[in-house]
Amino acid sequence: MSGPHQPAEPPSDIPDTTETPEPPAAPREGVTDPVRWAAFSCFLVPVVLLWCGTSFAGAVGTALGLAAVTGVCRLLLRRTGPGSRGHEHRAGENTPVD
Numbered sequence: 001m002s003g004p005h006q007p008a009e010p011p012s013d014i015p016d017t018t019e020t021p022e023p024p025a026a027p028r029e030g031v032t033d034p035v036r037w038a039a040f041s042c043f044l045v046p047v048v049l050l051w052c053g054t055s056f057a058g059a060v061g062t063a064l065g066l067a068a069v070t071g072v073c074r075l076l077l078r079r080t081g082p083g084s085r086g087h088e089h090r091a092g093e094n095t096p097v098d
Contacts, residue, residue, distance in 0.1 A: 034077065038070040 045066060046059035054062075 035070065035074045038066070038073065042066040042070060 042063055046063040049059045049062060050056065
């Protein structure tokens with residue numbers, strides 16, 4: 001027998017087809033999931049109300065109320081999130097007392 005087997009290298013004119021791992025996707029912003037569920041409920045709740053026999057005006061009023069609450073919650077979540085202004089911790093400010 002001859003010596004140990006050496007794998008053949010591909011010719012240099014053929015491009016390398018080995019897959020490189022893709023970088024992980026950027027994490028989704030934490031605000032989007034609750035807002036998406038709230039928007040879904042703004043659609044679903046009036047449909048269920050209509051199905052149960054509530055008036056069209058009552059269902060529309062409920063949808064508008066839910067949309068207003070969703071908008072305010074989205075605004076508050078964005079203002080208090082980690083990427084918002086004023087969220088940086090400054091040394092000596094608002095530190096707990098032992």
